Amino acid sequence: MATPVLAQSLRLPPGACVPSCPEKAHLTQMSTGADMDLAALVTPTSTDDFLSEVWGRRTAVFPGPSDRFTELLDWTKLSSLLSEHRHAHPRFRLSREGNIIPRESYMRQAGLPDTAEVPEPAELYRQLRDGAMLVLDSVDDMVPGIRELATALESAFRERVIINAYAGWSEIEGFDLHWDDHDVIVLQVYGQKAWNFYGSTRDWPMRKDVEANTEPPSGPKDTLLINAGDVLYVPRGEWHRVHATKTPSLHLTIGVTRRTGYDFLSWLAEDLISSAVLRQDIPRHADAQERGRYFAQLRHEVVTRLTEESLERFLYVSDATAASRAQVDLDAVRPDPQNIGDESLLEWLAPRAVPRTAEGRTTLGALGRVWTFADPASVVLRALMSQRKLTFARLCSDLSAQVDKELIRAFVLELQGSGLLSVRTSSP
Known part of the structure; x- marks a missing residue:
């Protein structure tokens, strides 16, 4: 992977001094602008303590109110995802006792020219009644609230985050005893699950490895009951087995693959x-x-x-080369300043962008490019990156003493056209 080269230059005319801002401030003190972020998941533990004492070291549970994740995904939303989207295998699949159930047993051709498959409801229900677990990968691509959570976590961890959904209606296990090659954060939405932990048999195991990590320890060393509203953290390589104790059960699994x-x-x-x-x-x-x-x-x-x-x-x-989550903003084809009013909602789309300021210039590594900005852009960039979602009026109000409103509007247009910022005509 080559170092990004200068792709284009976006500049604001000089107009205000930029206050000094530590290089890493946006990494450690970022306010997400969303309802949920890492701090909310691990409370009352601080994020610093979580990253220094738990992350990559040991399993941990962070209890919470039973309804705290139902806004992210409930049974109605999950039903809509299965009804309104076409999911190629293995993104949508059923599993029972460690075995993937043949797709043809619960899917049928939709009769469309592209031969897409859709669930056969009666057969799907039968499989689920018989103990199958429903798995839907990458729900962060489909549900706005889950996408916002994934974006907030990606900003905190500086790693790629993927969120999958798992639903079951029986106590039969969907997967055998196994370990994951990535860190896992589980959000229990409904029901209760028992997690049996066996420890690890290889330090920092990888799927692509010189030695197979196929022999688990002889027996479980610990069992944790995870209730609705709880958060469970499982480090990479920890052998575990899971089964529901109260059904139905729905949980979200956040996978974080760290660089080695x-x-x-x-x-x-x-x-x-x-x-x-x-x-x-x-x-x-x-x-x-x-x-x-x-x-x-x-x-x-x-x-x-x-x-x-x-x-x-x-x-x-x-x-700087990390891809953002696909979010198309067709207004960016021909950005129009008249489309940006006080109530326009601005959303920053590159959670791992890296800004650097030196000698009156700010460079930003994002989406495989490096942009260069003049002085006033620095303060606008950091405001957008720190809050990630805010109205144009709020942005202008926060920066009124530093940058002129029309300069902010012009800069927002350029960021929109570059795919770094989404602009909606009004807040939801």
Whole structure:
């Protein structure tokens, strides 16, 4: 993955001084502008304590009121998702006791030219009554409230977040004893589930690994009952088995795949292609002395590049090239300043964007590009990134002492046209 290059320049005319703002302020103190974020999920534990004492280290439960997740997804919303969308396998699937149920047993052709499949209600109900678990992946792409939660968590973790839904109507297990290659945060929406934990058998296991991690410990070491409204955190590699104790049960699973040293070195290997030594053919038919010289040059190139600075650049590039969740704003085809009124709702679309300010300029790495902005843009950018969703009137009010309203409007138009900002004509 190459370092992003300057894609285009968006500038505001000089008009106000930009207050100093620490580089990492938006990472640690960001207000989501949504109803739910990491702080809300792990309360009363602070986010700092969660990240330093729990994250990647141990399982933990964070209790809450039984109805706190019903606004995200309830039975009616889930029914609508299955009725109104076409889900290719395996995004929508049924599982029972660790086995995927054949799709043809509960799906039928919709009769459309694209041969799309839709659920056969009677057969779907029969499978669910018989103990099947319903799985719907990536509901964060379909439900606005869940998308906002995923965006808030992606901003907090600086990693890709995917949220899946699991529903069951019996105590039969949907999956066998297993471990996940990513960190998991579970939001129990309805019902109760018993989670049996067995510990880990390999440090930091990966799906793509040199040793198989297929032998679980002999027996469970702990059992936790997770009730509606509770949050459960499970670190990568922890063997577990789950079954419902009160049915029906519905929960959301938040998967967070973190980058590893392997990812860093894979990126570094691609970055090293800029070196002629790395592009050179290995002199396999030369004598030992010549191969020794080649190896010394190769080692020098790798060691020279293997620095803390290159690690920081890898993290920067990973964030700057992270894709945003698809959200089409057709007003951005021909942005019109008259479409931006006081009640227009602005939504920042790049949760892992990286701003840097130096010498009166702000650069922003996002969506695979690097933008350069003049001074006044910095304060507007940080306001948008810190709140992520607010009305145009609120933005202008917050910045009235620093940036002129018409400059803000012009800048909002440019951000909209670049895909960094969505503008709705009125707030919902």
